[in-house]
Amino acid sequence: MTERAAIEGRPVDADARFMLHARYGHFTAMQVRDRRVRGLELHFERLEAASAELFGVPLDRAAVLGSVRAVLGDDVRDASVRVYVVETDRPHVIATAAPPHEAPSGPQSVKPVPHRRYLPHIKQASGMLQAHVGRLVAREGFDEALLTTEDGLISEGSITNLGAFAGGRLIWPDAPMLHGITMRLLERMDVPQERRPVKVADLPGFDQVFLCNSWGVWPVGRVDDVPLPQDDALMGRLHDHYDRIAWDPLD
Structure with a gap:
């Protein structure tokens, strides 16, 4: 038949x-x-x-x-x-x-979740596991999940990349992850940058932690129940760079 x-x-x-x-x-x-x-x-x-x-x-x-x-x-x-x-x-x-999606307007909350994606460098069409992780943390009142190893080493968010500023340097986690398009665009900023292992316990020591994806760039206000420092000037630099990126025509 x-x-x-x-x-x-x-x-x-x-x-x-x-x-x-x-x-x-x-x-x-x-x-x-x-x-x-x-x-x-x-x-x-x-x-x-x-x-x-x-x-x-x-x-x-x-x-x-x-x-x-x-x-x-x-x-x-x-x-x-x-x-x-x-x-x-x-x-x-x-x-x-x-419908179009804009970045969140204010600091967001994140919850670490031990989870490793298979082939993390590929944006996979079947995203059930990541969606499940995101739903789990949403039920607990968090905006995004941070994917980590069992000992707290951060790779990425469930649908985002995480970055941070420390002493004037832009830090990206050195771990298997999806190299996001917005992350790649932010890597073009004229600021010293490095990749290094980042653990959940390190986040309160950064000057500013942020998330990014195709929606844009926005700050992280707390991880679990721990508040994180906020620096409007650093977020302003990120937004200024992102806003100046040229838009490519589709037609």
């Missing part, structure tokens, strides 16, 4: 069945404003590297741009867009669009 599928008693079409099977792959997430995106070349590089590693084939950049343009249509100029590259019979490019 022909393959079929149904959701809550309703038969679904061929495209929906395809989506149900398309679980092996990777993706990138971006904020689109006025049909432009920050770091477009970095998004291409991420998709190309993951496609080569997972599928052993090159990425079709034209298919990526075509899918993004198609999901935006002629009328949508601002959106949260995801581009998936998933494999069934072969790799396919799928784009999704949702």
Whole structure:
């Protein structure tokens, strides 16, 4: 018989069945404003590297741009867009669009959770484990989870990268992680930077701890029940650099 599928008693079409099977792959997430995106070349590089590693084939950049343009249509100029590259019979490019998402406006709370991702350098299409970790800490009143080793060594957040300032230097955790697009853009700041092991116990000693992802950059106000120092000048430098990053056209 022909393959079929149904959701809550309703038969679904061929495209929906395809989506149900398309679980092996990777993706990138971006904020689109006025049909432009920050770091477009970095998004291409991420998709190309993951496609080569997972599928052993090159990425079709034209298919990526075509899918993004198609999901935006002629009328949508601002959106949260995801581009998936998933494999069934072969790799396919799928784009999704949702309402635009802005960064949180004030300091956020984080809770450490011992968890190590498999292939952490790849933004994986099946993100159930990270979503579960995020939901767990949200139930306890926290905004984000910090993924750590059992002894508290930080790698990243469940959907973010973590950075910190110490003595005028920008510090990034030296651990297996997803090298986020916004993190890569912030690495272009004209400020001394280094990677070093960072433990949860180190966070109160930093001048400013922050999180970043495609939404933007925002401060961390506390880890567990421990308040963290806040430095408006340092956050201002981060926002100034981020706000000056050029937006690349999608059309």
